[in-house]
Amino acid sequence: MPPRIPALQLADGLLQLSCLIHHTLDRIAAEHGLSVIQVRLLRSLRDREFGMFDLAQHLALRKSTLTGWVDRAESRGLVVRMASPADRRASHIHVTAEGRRLSRAIEEAVNAEIEKLVSGVSASDRDRLASVVSQVVAAAARDPQPKT
Amino acid sequence: MPPRIPALQLADGLLQLSCLIHHTLDRIAAEHGLSVIQVRLLRSLRDREFGMFDLAQHLALRKSTLTGWVDRAESRGLVVRMASPADRRASHIHVTAEGRRLSRAIEEAVNAEIEKLVSGVSASDRDRLASVVSQVVAAAARDPQPKT
DNA sequence: TATTGTTATACTCTATAACTATA
C-alpha cells in the first residue's frame, strides 16, 4: 500500500466530491429545463410563501436580483406573484402546482444520483459516513462562516 | 434517540455538505478578488499550458465561452496568450507568476477551511471518511455521468 | 476544405443606485 497523508487527502477528496455533487445538481436541473438557482427558489417556496424582501433575505440576495429570478420563474409558470391584502406595496410569491411538481421531481432525481454515487460503499460504512457528515453539517450550522 | 432513515439522510447530508463546501470556495475566491470560474482556469493552467481549443475541451466549455474567461484573466494579469510557433492560427495560454501565486493561496485557504469543517471529527473517523470519500470519487471517475 | 480562435448576439445571474408607490 502506498503511504498516505490523510489530512490533505481528506480535504481534497471532499472538495472533489463537492464538485461532483454540484455538477450532478446542475445537470439534473438542466435536464428539467431549470437552473440550480431556480431549483433553489422553488425549494424555498415549497415550504411557505414569502414577500420579495423576506425571500431576498432568506436567500442572501439583493431585492433587484430576486426580481429577475421571480420574473423568469413566473414566465415559466412555476411561481405567481399575489398582491398582499395587508400592504398594497407588497406582493407574496407562491409556488404553482407545476413548480412544486418540478421541484419534487428534481429533488428525487438528485437523491437518486447521490445514492448511486455511494452505492459501492458498504452498509456499515454508509451509516458511519451519514453520521459523520451530519455531524459536520450541524457543526457548520452552529458556527456559521463569515460573510465578508 | 430518534429513528433514522439512513439512506435519505446520507444523500441529504452529502448535498448539504457539498453546498457548504461550494459556498466556502466561492467566498474564498471572492476574498482574493476572483470567481470560482477563474480559480478553475488558473488551476488547470498551473500544471501545463493549453491551446484555446484543448483548454475548452478540458474544461467542457465552448471556445467562445473560453475567450471571455481568458480575456478577463489576461486583463487582470493572471494569464497570457502566447503565439504558437508551430501554428500561426493557434495561441497558447500560460499562467503568470501572479496567477500561480493566487491559485496556490486560494487552494491553501480552501484546504484550511475544509480542515476546519472536519476538525470536530475524531482521527479514526477522519481516516475512515477519507478512504470512503476517495473510493466514491474514484468510482465516479471510472463511471462518468452522462453529459446530456 | 478543415481547423483555430474571435466576434456578434442573446440569455441568465449578480450587484448598485435611482426610482415609484405606499405606509
Next chain:
DNA sequence: TATAGTTATAGAGTATAACAATA
C-alpha cells in the same frame, strides 16, 4: 421619512452561429 418592490445599468458567465486567418 421609511419601506416594498421595480427599473436602469453594468459586468461575468454561458451558448449558438457566423466569421477571419491559417492549415
